[in-house]
Amino acid sequence: MKLLRRFYAALTITILAPLAMPGAHGAFAQAPKPWEVGMQPAANLIKQKIIDLHDLVFWIIALTTVFVAALLVVVMVRFNAKANPVPSRTSHHTGLEIAWTVIPVLLLVVMSIPSFRLIYYQDRTPNPDLTIKVVAHQWYWEYAYPDQGDFSIESRYVRDEDLKPGQLRLLDVDNQMVVPVGKNIRILTSSPEVIHSFFVPSLGVQRYAIPGRTIETWFSVDRPGVYYGQCNQICGADHSKMPIAVHAVSEQEFKTWTEQQKKSADAGAPAGAPPRLLAATDTTANQVQR
Numbered sequence: 001m002k003l004l005r006r007f008y009a010a011l012t013i014t015i016l017a018p019l020a021m022p023g024a025h026g027a028f029a030q031a032p033k034p035w036e037v038g039m040q041p042a043a044n045l046i047k048q049k050i051i052d053l054h055d056l057v058f059w060i061i062a063l064t065t066v067f068v069a070a071l072l073v074v075v076m077v078r079f080n081a082k083a084n085p086v087p088s089r090t091s092h093h094t095g096l097e098i099a100w101t102v103i104p105v106l107l108l109v110v111m112s113i114p115s116f117r118l119i120y121y122q123d124r125t126p127n128p129d130l131t132i133k134v135v136a137h138q139w140y141w142e143y144a145y146p147d148q149g150d151f152s153i154e155s156r157y158v159r160d161e162d163l164k165p166g167q168l169r170l171l172d173v174d175n176q177m178v179v180p181v182g183k184n185i186r187i188l189t190s191s192p193e194v195i196h197s198f199f200v201p202s203l204g205v206q207r208y209a210i211p212g213r214t215i216e217t218w219f220s221v222d223r224p225g226v227y228y229g230q231c232n233q234i235c236g237a238d239h240s241k242m243p244i245a246v247h248a249v250s251e252q253e254f255k256t257w258t259e260q261q262k263k264s265a266d267a268g269a270p271a272g273a274p275p276r277l278l279a280a281t282d283t284t285a286n287q288v289q290r
């Protein structure tokens with residue numbers, strides 16, 4: 001699987017290198033790429049665990065399929081009417097029946113154990129450092145920071161005509177969700193209207209935002225950069241226009257940002273007014289590294 005992924009990666013780079021955006025040398029960013037096969041690279045341990053589980057299940061499925069296909073070929077060649085004119089009258093074989101019941105059950109158990117472990121690992125935040133409330137609206141995101149002075153920002157997609165060079169269509173937003181690197185971030189999703197879903201592939205996080213409920217999940221980010229995601233629950237007319245951009249910064253930068261946000265919230269400025277610190281780095285931070 002690793003080899004296969006490396007092959008695809010090499011192929012993608014070869015094909016896409018000449019098409020790379022001019023000046024695409026900014027800060028690290030993780031976004032979907034054209035002709036991508038497989039999953040986005042992991043930006044934390046959760047995503048790595050997801051990839052590992054995927055690889056395990058992939059190989060079990062692949063080997064099972066090859067084995068069953070081989071059996072079918074044997075039956076077609078050795079037991080057709082010409083090769084085997086007098087068929088066997090066997091109707092039971094206890095050993096074989098036990099085997100084809102027990103082996104699939106064992107395979108399911110082998111897949112279910114890491115699967116359940118992963119579900120529970122994603123479910124509750126171990127030692128949360130901060131909480132972000134994610135409220136999904138039709139059709140934008142609201143991120144509230146109750147631990148940092150209870151301010152909230154609104155995050156909307158950038159219209160085609162407003163895209164700056166290097167910004168990604170239907171992925172870049174006016175106000176990014178800013179998080180500190182290396183911290184356990186508890187996410188609480190909710191929605192006032194319809195069901196949405198908070199989904200950032202490279203962070204291994206996906207949770208529905210359901211009216212009347214608050215649902216927990218969590219993530220951490222290993223390195224600074226921008227990580228893109230989208231609402232992935234069909235939620236209405238502008239479903240495609242509610243992307244997610246998570247900007248991971250150092251703890252110090254995060255502190256400065258939250259203080260600025262709190263100040264502008266106290267001064268009655270519109271929530272989510274672009275903070276100076278991040279506005280200065282925006283154009284480079286949003287470029288995708290290839």
Ligand SMILES: [Cu+2]
Nearest residue numbers: 196197231235
């Ligand atoms: Cu949505």
